[in-house]
Amino acid sequence: MEKWKTIHSEYHYKTPFGNLRKDTCQMPDGRVIDGYYVHEYADWVNAIVLTKEGKIVFVEQYRHPANDLFLEIPAGKMEEGETPEEAIIREVREETGFISEKKPICLGEFFVNPAVQTNKVISFLITEAEQLVEQQLDETEVIDVHLFQLDEVEGLISGKQLSQLFSVSAYYMAKDHFKKATVK
Amino acid sequence: MEKWKTIHSEYHYKTPFGNLRKDTCQMPDGRVIDGYYVHEYADWVNAIVLTKEGKIVFVEQYRHPANDLFLEIPAGKMEEGETPEEAIIREVREETGFISEKKPICLGEFFVNPAVQTNKVISFLITEAEQLVEQQLDETEVIDVHLFQLDEVEGLISGKQLSQLFSVSAYYMAKDHFKKATVK
Numbered sequence: 001m002e003k004w005k006t007i008h009s010e011y012h013y014k015t016p017f018g019n020l021r022k023d024t025c026q027m028p029d030g031r032v033i034d035g036y037y038v039h040e041y042a043d044w045v046n047a048i049v050l051t052k053e054g055k056i057v058f059v060e061q062y063r064h065p066a067n068d069l070f071l072e073i074p075a076g077k078m079e080e081g082e083t084p085e086e087a088i089i090r091e092v093r094e095e096t097g098f099i100s101e102k103k104p105i106c107l108g109e110f111f112v113n114p115a116v117q118t119n120k121v122i123s124f125l126i127t128e129a130e131q132l133v134e135q136q137l138d139e140t141e142v143i144d145v146h147l148f149q150l151d152e153v154e155g156l157i158s159g160k161q162l163s164q165l166f167s168v169s170a171y172y173m174a175k176d177h178f179k180k181a182t183v184k
Numbered sequence: 185m186e187k188w189k190t191i192h193s194e195y196h197y198k199t200p201f202g203n204l205r206k207d208t209c210q211m212p213d214g215r216v217i218d219g220y221y222v223h224e225y226a227d228w229v230n231a232i233v234l235t236k237e238g239k240i241v242f243v244e245q246y247r248h249p250a251n252d253l254f255l256e257i258p259a260g261k262m263e264e265g266e267t268p269e270e271a272i273i274r275e276v277r278e279e280t281g282f283i284s285e286k287k288p289i290c291l292g293e294f295f296v297n298p299a300v301q302t303n304k305v306i307s308f309l310i311t312e313a314e315q316l317v318e319q320q321l322d323e324t325e326v327i328d329v330h331l332f333q334l335d336e337v338e339g340l341i342s343g344k345q346l347s348q349l350f351s352v353s354a355y356y357m358a359k360d361h362f363k364k365a366t367v368k
Contacts, residue, residue, distance in 0.1 A: 001253055001328060003246055012196065012204075015221070018300075020196075020204070025248060033324060037199070038249040039223070064188055064209060065222040066298030108341065110349040113296070114250030116202075121349060140217060144185060157292065165294040165305060169353035176356060 002028040017041075017077075018117075041119040044112065045088040046075035046166055048174040049098055049126045055147040056171075057129065058162075059095050062142065071146065071156065073167045075121075084109075084122040094136045096145045098129040107173040123170040125177060186212040201225075201261075202301075223301040229272040230259035230350055231308040232291075232358040233282055239331040241313065242346075243279050246326065255330065255340065257351045259305075268293075268306040278320045280329045282313040291357040307354040309361060 008024040019040040025033045049057040056073075063070045076091035078084060085104050093099055104124040112121050137143060148156065153171055156162035162171075192208040203224040209217045233241040240257075247254045260275035262268060269288050277283055288308040296305050321327060332340065337355055340346035346355075 001244065001246060001326060003251065004248055023248065027324065031324070036248055060185065062185060062187055063298035064207065064220055065300055065302050066295050067187065068298070069185055070295070070298050108352070109347070110352055111250050111254070111347050112349050114247035114252070114254050114348060116249055118249050140211065140215070142185060163293070163295050164298060165296050165353060168292070168294055169349060169356070172353070172356035172360060
């Protein structure tokens with residue numbers, strides 16, 4: 001199976017949160033696809049953050065596209081020049097005030113949605129976190145921090161209080177990581 | 185915590201694959217956010233499909249935004265008037281030729297990315313599938329079907345051959361489902 005060729009690209013917009021590109025592509029058999037929209041984003045990072053007491057740290061905020069409040073794990077985009085580890089440590093500190101002396105454990109690196117967008121999300125597990133600093137939010141961010149026991153999370157998922165895919169996905173990866181760590 | 189009000193909306197484009205809207209919003213404290221892009225999509229469905237022999241069915245296709253070939257689980261968007269179950273049965277049949285007499289088991293329903301887009305993905309587990317019909321692909325779709333043993337999947341994930349988030353996420357949910365089913 002072969003890749004397509006891009007014959008022409010034009011930008012609809014560029015913003016700090018992402019760019020929208022419209023491509024004209026040629027398939028390997030010569031057919032032309034006119035108008036494939038590509039959403040360009042920087043890579044994202046997120047983390048399951050466990051406190052020293054073994055609780056899991058969630059953030060709650062209003063998400064305009066889905067028009068509701070969402071419980072999620074801390075997350076954000078990588079800034080220019082940052083490693084994924086640096087980005088997640090910064091995001092967790094800014095959104096929640098939690099920091100840890102332990103190095104983040106990488107759970108995996110995945111293309112978010114390669115049919116529509118360009119970027120990956122890199123998921124981490126951060127353990128032994130403590131809330132030692134103040135939240136530092138962007139001008140339009142309003143974020144509440146909530147702590148739950150680890151064994152309450154599956155009830156939140158089945159009860160649909162936790163309904164954002166990235167958060168659920170990272171939780172299951174972390175759970176799998178704990179099981180493997182216990183088995184060893 | 186309160187929701188934002190939408191003061192003004194305009195569409196940049198509408199396509200059969202999704203629409204792009206630009207909103208002007210007012211925060212609860214009165215501040216105005218000008219130019220929040222909202223990606224409107226129909227809800228998506230996907231499925232972990234197990235064959236009668238216990239293998240898992242993957243599809244491989246070129247994904248232009250990430251400029252590479254991707255191994256994924258069968259997936260697609262719900263059409264007008266379809267239930268999620270009807271949509272996933274249709275998508276699996278069209279993309280792979282596999283059908284099953286068993287009812288799809290719902291693994292969960294999640295907002296894909298509520299900070300950016302409007303839609304949910306509903307994940308299913310389909311068991312005892314057999315490849316009894318021909319693939320029926322859209323005009324520009326080129327899809328190869330691959331079967332793997334269930335115990336090969338984690339090697340595909342750690343080896344980055346399986347790197348699309350939805351597929352990995354549904355695999356872990358299905359794995360959790362098997363464990364719970366075995367414990368009962």
